[in-house]
Amino acid sequence: MRALRSERSLPRYAAARVAGSLAPGAGARVGPLELVDVDPPALPGPGWQRVRPRLAGICGSDLATVDGRSSRYFEPVVSFPFVPGHEVVGALEDGSRVVLEAVLACAARGVDPPCRGCAAGDTDRCERLAFGHLEPGLQTGYCTATGGGWSEGLVAHASQLHLVPDALSDEAAVMVEPTACAVHAALAAPAAGGVTAVLGCGTLGLCAVAGLRRLATPGTLVAVAKHPDQRRLAAELGADVVVAPAEAQRAIRRATGSLQVGAHLTGGAEVVLDCLGSSASLAESLRLVRPGGVVVLVGMPASVTVDLTSLWQRQVRIQGSYAYGREARPDGGEARTFAMALDLVAEADLGRLVSALYPLASYREAIDHAANAGRRGAVKVAFDLRGERRR
């Protein structure tokens, strides 16, 4: 079968890092990612099934990997070579369509008894990502044993699979995984009726806006978006105030009734969702959050440099938001994040965020498009594997 595979190659990784720093997505042309013919992954054991990807999205973390920007933190929890792609809607051998909960937690790894996180249902907090009968890999798409979505076949454990209702299109279904990440972030820190700011309106930011509006109590929801199409979508998905990055501080000041001292607000947003994960966005988040507020890191950061004085003096909490697991529902019950994401994708019509589909053979163009999605008026770019010829 054909697959896009990433090898461990330090020279090519270095080349990707240089190219990616010059032009986002350029790492796909010189880096370790290549289109190859490979054998389908073997089934690791009972409870595993073959999945034929239909659509597989390109995520910001994928782009960081392609451009050599990922943190070395991931080295022990990734196994090479791996096939990227964790945003997947695919078909089982019986033809039923599924979406993939990509985290490879205790159940998939055959770890029994499960770790504390998995025992509580919080698979996003799994403590055994490099253990059990699988190779290391925090998710499908980073594990050599499972394959990934950017291919014609992968294997998935039953605990990872969610059936897709017939009414949901493939385009909508491929949005379920990133939407689950956004739902998890949206519910990470309740704003209790204050002001919630979403910084960055790519896929994660827009889905977070949708999630906050429908599943949380964000108070006044302020979305900060760089590109006009992103601003339009943020408003459509439920943001109360939508502004350009240069306008963010003034918008938050006004929405919160804050005063200002020098370049800093005296108050600010109750919660800021940083969906960008850069030094600049974290610094901006700290400028926008109120004393005692919470900054939720949603976008995957790498090494960042930021002045933490205001965090210290204003007693701000920074909280990571990774993947998905279970969520406390507003009605007091609990639900799997994926189940909530499936509903949200349908309710908010998030399938409209899929802007372009590419065959695997055009992966360089696809990655270039994804890396420049905002300025090209796109949100989610995905591989379309429905037309790939099975070998």
Added chain:
Amino acid sequence: MSPLERGARALARPGFVLEVDRSTPPVLFHAGEGFRLERLPVGSRVVYPGEPRAPLADPDAAVRHALEHPLGECEPLSALLRPGMRLTIAFDDVSLPLPPMRRPDNRQRVIEAVLDLAAGAGVDDVVLIAALGLHRRMTEAELRHAIGDRVYDAFAPDGRLTQHDAEDPENLVVVGHTDEGELVELNRRAAESDLLVYVNINLVAMDGGHKSTGCGLTTYASLRHHHNVHTLEQSRSLMDHPRSALHRSNWRMGRLLADAGIKVFQVETTLNTDTFPRPFSFLQTREWEWSARERASYLATKRALDLAPGGLVRPVFQRIEAPHAMTSVQAGEVEAVHAATLAEVFRQQAVAVEGQADVLTMGLPYICPYNVNSVMNPLLVMCLGLGYFFNLYRGRPLVREGGVVIMTHPTPWEFHPVHHPSYIDFFEQVLSQTTDPAEIEAKYEADFATDEWYCHLYRTSYAYHGVHPFYMWYWGAHALDHLAPGGVIIVGGDPRAVRRMGFKPASTLRDGLEMAEEIVGRDPAVTHLHCPPLLVADVT
């Protein structure tokens, strides 16, 4: 020969309407900190202002005479002054006149004369108040320019020169409600004085009368009764007092003050239209009468402006001081004084115009009432064009209902962060959602008006009040209601800023006229408002 010299030698020629023919030279359009010469289509009309009327030969003597020969039911000022009384002198702020006039300013002349009389009468308790309304505070330099160094140095050091603070509850007092339920709040010192002398400069017919006190010494709670969309849509025009709902409201408030026993002694002064100093005299000379020197001046100035970096151009314009000269001064009871003032203003500014145009063109200059020593931001461009210039009429607007206005101005997306903080937020956060005045008023005004940060900046820095950008937008509400949808075109404007306001950008006047034809039809009747110097069109 400057226009003033020309006017002084012979009787100043009144304004008139020129019909453009093949021999008509290109017409000057102001365009912010620059100018353009444009050829108007044959058959277009150009409304020119009158030449500057001869000034008073001895303005100081005229002021003294006016104070002692009041109009209306009012005693001479000297008879109203007595030892032990509380005397307050309020004066118009930095928004008047435009451009700032050469020293001595009319306010200085009048205030010095009033103070001389007060000193002679043994009045010790005298306080001066800059009647800011919701405008920004004046700087020391601006105050010195307006009232003179002698008055400033006598009153400022011990705190007797104050600036009205519409957000200081300790120094405000509720006078009452008009018979239409309008709340009247007033500066406490002014309200509790034995005599309030208001010193005005009347640049246009909108200024003065009860509006002086009714706007300059009141609060948002009072102003909101007449500074709102409904009132301004029903002010047709702001220069035509009997047909202005805004003025009717101010008059009700002014009469309430009188009924409440607040004694106002109004002093109003008028100016001629000698607006630009010699290097810029071509701006107020009819193009076919430009002297060789004026032609050379135009070319040199245009060339220099085109080559100079933006940062250098603005200070040049901000240093312009108008050679405006006082043409009349009258004092006494407010309404009688204002009637005389209006007669003088219209003697200088009125121009008879027959019929309305399909398209009205106007060149917007670098200055308006709210950007003295500041930045002409896009909201001020809108206010100057659609609020002030559009309203320079009596009878009917210069452009027909459903017509188009074409304005020339670069309209940069630029704001003065100290003077106009709430303008920035209004432009970014309100106009990005809607440009409809009524919707803006309903959804956003209260938030901005009560925003603690804007209030803080208004009171302690040099910021316009938080609600002020709303008034800029409302000022254009009558024009927006009158013109065709999409009927505002800005030539040479920053397209992003122009579109944010719901207007259309055009790169040349020819393009603008073609765009206008799509709305009003082929071969439209075009009228150009050749302004400034200021004029009021009597449109029949």
